[in-house]
Amino acid sequence: MTALPQKTDKKLGLVIDLDTCVGCHGCVTSCKGWNTQNYGAPLSDKDAYGDPSGTFLNRVHSYEVQPDNGGAAQTIHFPKSCLHCEDAPCVTVCPTGASYKREEDGIVLVNENDCMGCGLCAWACPYGARELDQIAGVMKKCTLCVDRIYNENLPEEDRIPACVRTCPAGARHFGDLGDPNSDVSKLVAERGGMDLMPELGTKPVNKYLPPRPKDTLDCSQSLEPVATEATGFLGWLDKALEKL
Amino acid sequence: MPYLFQLYVEPMRKFQLAAEGHGERQPPEHLRQRIKDTLDPLPIWYAPFEGTMIDEDEYPVHALTQRPMAMYHSWGTQNAWLRQIHGRNPLYVPTKIWEANDFQEGDWAKVTSHHGEITVPVAHMAALNENTIWTWNAIGKRKGAWALKENAPEANKGFLLNHLIHELLPSKGDGMRWANSDPITGQAAWFDLKVKIQKADPPPDVSQPSFDPIKSPVGQGPDDLAWEVGK
Numbered sequence: 272m273t274a275l276p277q278k279t280d281k282k283l284g285l286v287i288d289l290d291t292c293v294g295c296h297g298c299v300t301s302c303k304g305w306n307t308q309n310y311g312a313p314l315s316d317k318d319a320y321g322d323p324s325g326t327f328l329n330r331v332h333s334y335e336v337q338p339d340n341g342g343a344a345q346t347i348h349f350p351k352s353c354l355h356c357e358d359a360p361c362v363t364v365c366p367t368g369a370s371y372k373r374e375e376d377g378i379v380l381v382n383e384n385d386c387m388g389c390g391l392c393a394w395a396c397p398y399g400a401r402e403l404d405q406i407a408g409v410m411k412k413c414t415l416c417v418d419r420i421y422n423e424n425l426p427e428e429d430r431i432p433a434c435v436r437t438c439p440a441g442a443r444h445f446g447d448l449g450d451p452n453s454d455v456s457k458l459v460a461e462r463g464g465m466d467l468m469p470e471l472g473t474k475p476v477n478k479y480l481p482p483r484p485k486d487t488l489d490c491s492q493s494l495e496p497v498a499t500e501a502t503g504f505l506g507w508l509d510k511a512l513e514k515l
Numbered sequence: 516m517p518y519l520f521q522l523y524v525e526p527m528r529k530f531q532l533a534a535e536g537h538g539e540r541q542p543p544e545h546l547r548q549r550i551k552d553t554l555d556p557l558p559i560w561y562a563p564f565e566g567t568m569i570d571e572d573e574y575p576v577h578a579l580t581q582r583p584m585a586m587y588h589s590w591g592t593q594n595a596w597l598r599q600i601h602g603r604n605p606l607y608v609p610t611k612i613w614e615a616n617d618f619q620e621g622d623w624a625k626v627t628s629h630h631g632e633i634t635v636p637v638a639h640m641a642a643l644n645e646n647t648i649w650t651w652n653a654i655g656k657r658k659g660a661w662a663l664k665e666n667a668p669e670a671n672k673g674f675l676l677n678h679l680i681h682e683l684l685p686s687k688g689d690g691m692r693w694a695n696s697d698p699i700t701g702q703a704a705w706f707d708l709k710v711k712i713q714k715a716d717p718p719p720d721v722s723q724p725s726f727d728p729i730k731s732p733v734g735q736g737p738d739d740l741a742w743e744v745g746k
Contacts (some may be wrong), residue, residue: 294584299600312522314741318739319595320598320662320663320664320735320738321667322667324599327544342639407741450689
């Protein structure tokens with residue numbers, strides 16, 4: 272059994288916007304690209320050119336939602352990676368001390384030298400966020416790109432997780448969720464950010480911003496009409512367009 | 516950053532004006548009407564050409580195909596990773612067609628156009644126009660292609676709509692065959708396809724049509740990968 276820190280100085284994590292994620296898997300590929308060659312063992316693939324099965328630290332699952340109220344069905348793309356829980360069951364279950372949560376920033380990591388690949392942590396994680404690499408025989412998980420975010424050899428704009436850096440939709444955000452004044456905390460407050468399965472008491476640090484229904488129009492923020500009667504050039508344009 | 520969104524495209528209007536008889540340079544007579552109709556400077560809609568030339572009662576369903584986004588940002592490294600993101604491509608079928616054909620998960624469908632026929636796995640999708648079916652493009656591979664092994668899902672359950680899409684529009688009986696392509700860009704008219712769909716009973720083992728394997732010119736890749744670039 273491994274102990275969790277009483278508290279952490281920071282709660283670094285991700286905020287993932289399910290409203291803007293388009294399911295392109297850019298984060299999946301950039302994550303694997305960075306993490307196969309830096310922290311620990313490479314992320315392997317078995318039967319790579321047959322019926323493949325490999326290790327990923329971040330996957331996107333796509334779901335279809337059909338609202339009960341008869342609203343339009345919609346596809347939800349749901350990126351899934353370690354949530355760096357405050358009360359991480361994957362850490363306390365570890366028999367060797369390989370799994371640990373950092374006191375300084377809250378990142379949950381695996382010390383691969385101490386990991387014996389027993390897989391208990393993957394069973395304990397209710398989110399399916401850990402994968403046992405089938406070639407290296409050690410547990411792999413999101414490191415929040417710990418080897419990028421403090422890496423002074425990288426340009427400053429690259430000192431964020433690879434998935435956040437690459438997301439073309441701007442659907443992924445990184446920051447300190449323990450600081451109520453951080454950009455990510457404000458975003459969570461503004462958009463009603465959610466914990467995944469809060470009833471399990473894991474206190475996940477990562478938050479998800481819920482998708483908005485696609486078949487309802489919110490007119491509360493629409494512009495006031497600038498004029499009731501169109502005159503001058505705009506009046507002419509309005510008439511000309513109406514004739515089409 | 517401000518973005519200039521050009522609704523009115525003057526070069527299009529120049530072509531259209533010529534087709535209307537203005538200016539010295541005139542289009543050939545047999546192209547005049549089509550230029551007039553389609554090279555409009557403003558965004559317009561007109562019925563897909565193929566649909567207007569076939570029996571739409573016989574082929575009532577639109578069939579679309581689009582390349583997966585995952586492959587756009589890493590097309591140069593089409594590899595073991597992308598295969599795990601998109602290794603299978605069922606034909607997505609809307610609720611109305613799904614129920615009308617009494618489809619169940621795991622079923623296969625025969626899809627027919629005026630040009631060809633394919634038999635492929637289906638999956639239900641509610642968030643879809645009720646007269647449209649679609650699938651991912653560029654997943655289906657011929658056996659042996661891309662140096663993939665025989666058990667590759669792309670070469671067994673994967674498929675392409677290409678077999679249904681003719682390069683030319685249907686014959687009009689005037690001896691001229693027109694390209695089945697967009698009149699402005701010349702792009703193949705992938706989105707103009709009309710088909711009919713029915714349950715394949717019994718289902719085949721692999722997507723149809725299925726061709727003999729081709730020989731890989733580069734041998735086979737390794738069974739397992741553990742990439743550590745730069746070491």
